[in-house]
């Protein structure tokens with residue numbers, strides 16, 4: 016399998032584009048940060064694969080945040096990424112959630128926020144009316160871009176994979192028939208095949224009778240942007256008396272990153288250096 020790569024392709028005859036993403040290592044790195052219940056882990060995997068597909072199809076340079084927000088046992092699943100296909104993710108839940116998207120997330124919404132390096136922030140919101148994440152995203156594209164889009168998302172304990180088909184805008188061709196044809200071909204792929212076969216094998220198996228232009232793949236990776244410096248910067252925005260009382264009670268201030276599991280600890284010397292405005296140098300010395 017083409018580990019942690021995203022391929023884009025184009026059916027030139029049909030004016031339909033496609034993508035396939037297969038994640039393993041990045042998915043495992045996300046799961047390593049926390050003891051996620053199985054069903055939450057699987058949903059995280061779907062969100063990771065979906066965010067990778069979206070990032071490639073929405074074409075922007077900057078940051079993307081894809082969030083499932085709900086009132087069910089799963090309150091939040093959030094994936095942050097960028098146009099370099101660097102992803103990180105967290106989830107918040109209660110108990111041991113299981114079942115389909117509705118049962119886990121309940122009433123809620125899918126929020127997609129794109130913050131380009133240049134230009135205005137854009138946010139799209141779609142209610143969770145479909146039984147699957149793929150269904151919700153299809154609805155999102157129908158609403159926001161008015162483009163016929165299909166997604167396939169599958170996860171197991173080790174793999175998070177996804178495929179996408181989207182009709183190109185303003186095509187003069189008989190796109191609907193072509194799209195349905197490609198859709199029915201793609202429907203024949205099994206999750207197990209997406210987990211075990213190389214992307215090129217999958218594409219050959221599905222589309223060997225089609226004229227397909229395949230672009231060079233993009234690496235997808237897990238990357239958490241947290242650091243000791245950023246944690247200190249966050250602390251510097253808090254009231255002194257709050258930090259003071261934590262130091263008195265616990266002798267240190269401990270911060271935990273939910274995205275990657277990193278722990279940062281600061282003692283009185285660090286914090287006083289921060290207040291003195293010389294955080295960077297002295298904080299590194301132990």
Ligand SMILES: [Zn+2]
Pocket residue numbers: 239240241242272273274275276277
């Ligand atoms: Zn982190």
